[in-house]
Amino acid sequence: MTASFEAANNVIRVRDTNGAVVFDTGTPMPHIAQAITATLDHSFAASPTSRVVRGYNQTPAFTSGCRELQYICNQEYVCRSVYVCRQEYQCTRDPWTQQTTCRYVTVCGYEQQCGYENVCGNEWVDVEGYETFESARVAAREHEQTYTLGTLSTGTNPDFLLVLINASRTRSGGQQDYGIFISAIPASETICANGSTILETAFQPNGDPWLSRILSVFLEGDTVKAQFSHSNREYTSAKAHSSMACVTYPSNFAPLDDTRSDWKIDFEIYTGKFTT
Amino acid sequence: MARTLHADGSNGKVYIYKGDADPAIYATPLPAQLGNLHFHSDLSYLGNTQVLEATVTHPERVRSSSSSKWSGTTYRTRQGTQSFVLGTNTLGTIRPAVAFFGDAQMPAGTVVHKVGQSVRAVSLIVTADEIKIFENWLTFDDTLPAVSQTYRIFLFQTLFNASGNTSIAISPGTFTAGFGKLSTSYRYLRRADISPDAFVTSAPTADVQGGGIKVVLPDGTIPSQSATYTGTFTGTPGTGVRI
Numbered sequence: 343m344t345a346s347f348e349a350a351n352n353v354i355r356v357r358d359t360n361g362a363v364v365f366d367t368g369t370p371m372p373h374i375a376q377a378i379t380a381t382l383d384h385s386f387a388a389s390p391t392s393r394v395v396r397g398y399n400q401t402p403a404f405t406s407g408c409r410e411l412q413y414i415c416n417q418e419y420v421c422r423s424v425y426v427c428r429q430e431y432q433c434t435r436d437p438w439t440q441q442t443t444c445r446y447v448t449v450c451g452y453e454q455q456c457g458y459e460n461v462c463g464n465e466w467v468d469v470e471g472y473e474t475f476e477s478a479r480v481a482a483r484e485h486e487q488t489y490t491l492g493t494l495s496t497g498t499n500p501d502f503l504l505v506l507i508n509a510s511r512t513r514s515g516g517q518q519d520y521g522i523f524i525s526a527i528p529a530s531e532t533i534c535a536n537g538s539t540i541l542e543t544a545f546q547p548n549g550d551p552w553l554s555r556i557l558s559v560f561l562e563g564d565t566v567k568a569q570f571s572h573s574n575r576e577y578t579s580a581k582a583h584s585s586m587a588c589v590t591y592p593s594n595f596a597p598l599d600d601t602r603s604d605w606k607i608d609f610e611i612y613t614g615k616f617t618t
Numbered sequence: 619m620a621r622t623l624h625a626d627g628s629n630g631k632v633y634i635y636k637g638d639a640d641p642a643i644y645a646t647p648l649p650a651q652l653g654n655l656h657f658h659s660d661l662s663y664l665g666n667t668q669v670l671e672a673t674v675t676h677p678e679r680v681r682s683s684s685s686s687k688w689s690g691t692t693y694r695t696r697q698g699t700q701s702f703v704l705g706t707n708t709l710g711t712i713r714p715a716v717a718f719f720g721d722a723q724m725p726a727g728t729v730v731h732k733v734g735q736s737v738r739a740v741s742l743i744v745t746a747d748e749i750k751i752f753e754n755w756l757t758f759d760d761t762l763p764a765v766s767q768t769y770r771i772f773l774f775q776t777l778f779n780a781s782g783n784t785s786i787a788i789s790p791g792t793f794t795a796g797f798g799k800l801s802t803s804y805r806y807l808r809r810a811d812i813s814p815d816a817f818v819t820s821a822p823t824a825d826v827q828g829g830g831i832k833v834v835l836p837d838g839t840i841p842s843q844s845a846t847y848t849g850t851f852t853g854t855p856g857t858g859v860r861i
Contacts, residue, residue, distance in 0.1 A: 344790040354621045354634055356793050358802035364793070365657065367621045367634065372660040372818075374776060375652060462767040484827065493722070497650035500859055502818035504629070504714030504774065506744065507726075520695045520756060523708045526727045526739035528699070528752040532717045533726050534742040536821030539725030540831065540835075547759075550846045554773060554831040557729075558822035559802040564649075569822070575829035610712050612776065613665070614818060616809055616857065617636070618653030 365387055365559040370617035378492035378611045383568045386515065386555055389483040389604035396475040396582045398591055406471030408588035409572065415462035427614065473586040476596035477579040478518060480553075485571075485572045494564040503566065505559045507535040513604035514597050517544055518581050523603065530612075533560065542603060544574075552577045553601070564612055588615070591600045625795070627809065630785035630802065631660040632796040659796030664714075665804035666775035667861045670749055672704040676731065676738060679755045679762040697756040706751045709775050715749075716816045717742040718770040722841040723816060725823055725833060729842065730767050732791030734760035742771065749773065772816055774859055776806060781857050800809065814858025 356365040365371065422478045433444035494500060510529045516522035524541040529535065536559065544553040553574035560567055583596040624633045624641035634656040635644050644651060646718040647658055655661070682696055717724045719740070738755040749771055753764060777813045780797030787794050794801040807818075817836035827849030833842045836856025 344808050345788065345793045347624065347788050347793050349621070352620055354623055356800070357803060359791055362805075364802050364804065364806065365800060366808070367636075367656045369808045369810060370656055370805075371663060371668075371808045373652070373655070373658070373663050374778070375649075376662075377662075377776075377778075482829070497647075497648070498652060500820065502820045504716075504818065506712065506714055520735075520758060521697060524697065524737060524739060524754055524756045525839040526741045526752060528701070528741060528743060531743045531752065532745065533752070534714060534717050534744060535726045536714075536723075537819050537821065538725050538825075538833070539741075540725060540739065540824065543727075543729070543737075543739070543831070544758075545737060545758075546846075547735055549732055549735045549737075550844045551831060552846060554826040554829060556822075556826055556831065557826050558824065560822050561820035565855065571826050573826035573829050575830075577829075579630075586775075589806040610714075615652050617656050617806040 353454050357378070367452050368594055372501065372614040372616045375498050375613045376494050376612065378566055378609070379566060380491040380566060380609045381482065382607050382609070383455065384487065384607070386570065386572050386603045388515065388600055389487065389574055391598040392479050393476050393483065393598070394551045394578055395478045395593070398475040400476070401471040401473050403426055403468040403470050406469065406586065406588070408469045408471045409466045410469050411430040411464050412467045414465045414528050415463065417458050418461045419456065420459045421456035423452050426451065426453050427541045428479070429481055446462050449522060469588070471586045471588055472535050472591045473584055474591045474593060475582045475584050477582050479518065479576065479578045480574060480599055480601060482573055482576045483572065486569055488569040491568050491611065492567045494566070494613060496564055496565050498615065500615045502614045503614040504562060504614060505535045506532050506610040507539070508532050508608040510606050511603055512606055513556065513602060515542070515601040515603035517577065517579065517595065517599045517601065519579050520544060528555055541605065541612055547579065547580060555603070559608070559609070625786045630783070630797065631659045632786050632800070657796065657800050659799055660763055662776055662778040663799055664807040665777050666709070666772040668708050668806065669771040669861060670705045674702045674704065674751055675764055675766045676753060678764045679736070679738065680699065681757040681759065681761045683734065695756060695758050697754070699742065699752065699754050702751045704751055704769060706746055707749050707773065710775060711746050712744050713774055713776055715742060715744055715771055715773045720768060722839060723835050725836070730798050731762060731765050733762055734758065734765050736748065736760040736762050738762060744773065745848070765810040796820060807861065810858045810860035815861045817856035817858055819854065819856035821854035823853060825849050840861065847850065850854055
């Protein structure tokens with residue numbers, strides 16, 4: 343078969359040697375009206391964060407490590423060596439006269455004396471501790487920011503965009519349950535990014551996302567725009583932090599989450615237009 | 619409506635346009651005239667598309683061995699990345715593309731596998747030598763088993779530069795016009811309202827609201843909508859094209 347050129351019935355058609363239609367005015371082929379390059383730096387601001395108390399607990403005295411000085415009196419069985427003198431009635435017999443003489447004499451010496459006593463004094467005593475469980479909480483936030491990447495000649499009115507981007511996450515937001523937000527955007531590689539691109543996601547325990555960030559490249563008349571969209575619902579970290587104190591329940595100790603991410607993106611955009 | 623093919627004998631320009639107006643008015647087309655042009659040698663086209671279909675076996679991603687993740691303070695997520703080569707870039711240069719995951723066009727960052735809260739998401743990488751899939755995976759409570767996913771890629775050659783000095787020529791084996799920009803050597807992207815191979819769009823294909831995400835492709839299909847999505851995004855129809 344030969345290549346062919348036809349002009350019939352208001353249609354111009356070209357076929358290749360296989361008979362396949364290469365060009366047909368009935369099925370127009372688009373042209374690239376313009377190629378645009380641009381670079382953007384965008385920061386997804388951090389969502390407000392706070393701490394939430396998950397519970398309280400009193401820790402046993404023997405494990406708390408808490409001690410306090412107390413004035414304590416105890417009944418104690420005490421033995422002491424005491425110097426004691428007694429009057430003893432002693433009799434002696436004179437061997438010469440055979441007379442017996444009796445009299446009281448004082449006899450002294452040490453002896454052990456025991457008994458219960460009330461012993462008082464200041465003592466360090468193990469006491470219960472106060473334990474608090476806290477988690478970080480990220481407040482819900484919705485945010486969009488739109489940038490102009492380029493403007494085509496007035497009246498071009500293109501029909502579609504083919505987008506390549508080279509993106510780098512220069513600062514990674516995260517959440518302590520999962521670490522940094524998952525992102526399938528490789529650093530410093532050119533990727534296909536037509537329509538919308540999912541930049542970052544964070545999932546809650548059932549697998550649905552609680553935070554999503556996307557980039558959309560779109561046309562508004564003759565203007566090519568990039569929109570960064572952020573959305574997160576309130577998320578309370580499943581990870582609980584505990585802290586213990588000896589006087590009162592501690593508070594405001596759980597580390598907060600930093601959800602801010604920064605992106606640098608180079609765009610290469612082809613604006614296409616069909617015959618109308 | 620009539621169609622006119624004009625080859626200019628003085629400058630070699632070739633153009634095909636709607637109607638039978640004086641060819642001189644399209645010699646150097648204005649933006650407002652572009653919609654009337656089926657072909658013009660001054661313009662750039664998408665041709666010689668490389669079609670690549672490949673199946674990748676994403677390996678198992680084993681969760682942390684920690685058994686205590688939702689209580690206490692032991693949280694051991696695992697996260698990593700890996701690139702997989704789908705094939706050679708036969709164009710030898712970085713060009714725009716359309717990627718499919720299964721039967722659906724695939725926005726960059728698409729989640730292609732999820733078990734519980736463990737996920738893997740991918741993007742299409744185009745280098746001058748190769749076409750690759752980049753995976754970012756994260757495991758928490760569940761191991762991601764190995765999974766095979768099929769990707770189809772259309773990589774578009776952009777015919778920006780004129781080649782040679784042939785204004786228009788036809789021979790038994792070839793037809794060429796516009797200094798090589800219209801040639802039977804190429805396969806052009808063409809509009810197809812019925813059974814298109816792919817869709818092109820000028821609008822967002824996803825929206826986020828309530829922390830969730832909804833993806834609406836240019837063909838109107840909804841490949842993913844999270845239960846957490848609270849918006850009303852309906853997408854914008856794109857234009858079907860055939861390779």
